[in-house]
Amino acid sequence: MDHRANPAAAAEAGIDRIADFAGLDAEAREQVARRARVVQLPKDSHPFVAGAPCEAYLIVIEGCVRVQIVAESGREIVLYRVASGESCVLTTSCLLKHEPYSAEALCESVVTALAIPAGLFHDLLGTSSAFRKAVLESYATRVTDLIMTFEELAFRRLDRRLAEALVERAVDGAVTATHHDLAVELGSAREVVSRALKALEQDGLVGLGRGMIRITAPDRLARLARSV
């Protein structure tokens, strides 16, 4: 479908693909179809950067957006990812507070999203209990997810979190990632991750190559990932 030719039809098709909006009342649905827009964002583009104003509530229809903070040292850490059907906790916070963004977003793939203008977002929070429920339940869920990530960052040993990341990313028994990629993912330093990978190699769980980690003992790696 050419979104520019019929934006309302595109928005309506977008709403249909968002599970949270399945229970939307006819009035709210009609307003979203008329005033929201389906947007397409290229891979590696930034839907927002720190300091930018927040002008729309975004729900990812397809693709994946990574939200990250960048320290003064240039080191990055992934706060969370926003996948299909999900909204961004920081965007919702900025809309509710009428404040600019404090982190940046990066499209990890081509992303299709539904953008509901800030004004309509605030109107519907007041007029549609179904919209309010969809938005606030999704927001609260992302907030508690964030607290769990926080907990994980604070408590779990790096080797277990690393094993979990490797198990999740593995395709055909191998992970294509640099030590830097994994460090960003785990909120750690590259040197620390390199040391942890070396230890896994010495234990016979993985084999290290250039930009590639082969999983040599998948069962033991999975057991490590699940351990407390």
Added chain:
Amino acid sequence: MDHRANPAAAAEAGIDRIADFAGLDAEAREQVARRARVVQLPKDSHPFVAGAPCEAYLIVIEGCVRVQIVAESGREIVLYRVASGESCVLTTSCLLKHEPYSAEALCESVVTALAIPAGLFHDLLGTSSAFRKAVLESYATRVTDLIMTFEELAFRRLDRRLAEALVERAVDGAVTATHHDLAVELGSAREVVSRALKALEQDGLVGLGRGMIRITAPDRLARLARSV
């Protein structure tokens, strides 16, 4: 005032002490006064524990509540504190999601709070734009604070965070706290905090005693706390 004798008057006096509720419309104000209750919680009591249902929206009127997670190892970490005039991000999340608590709260002092029953909370989110604005702006503010704590935990070196904690807690040039207390505060291990304190002592910034840390170079300690 005896809260049991006239709970509505007590609730009304409570509302007056909550800055976020200054702009509340008459209708919402009347309903809160009639259906909310001022509660008093003893020091060291638990307003909630993990797994408990969430039955009311709580705003602290006086005192301080600490919200913390406890790992399987028994190690605790402070997620955040809820001070006078503030609401608890986890309570709001649980109400919005209709789910039980996933962390525990501990009263660090005697605490007076206004408790708005869950049903009234949901009603007012729909009927009062002033109530909705007060609750959601406060919630979003706490969420972004939490993201900042997360950032701090991930990025800032322990010695700077430790210096900051000491500066904040100091009374008459000394901090009454065990190494364990400070480790809980900073989400670190006691051994790590002990090492960092020893380093500060060797640098002449503090002197270590039993359950007590004397600040011997307040200016240098403050400079360290502010450094990136």
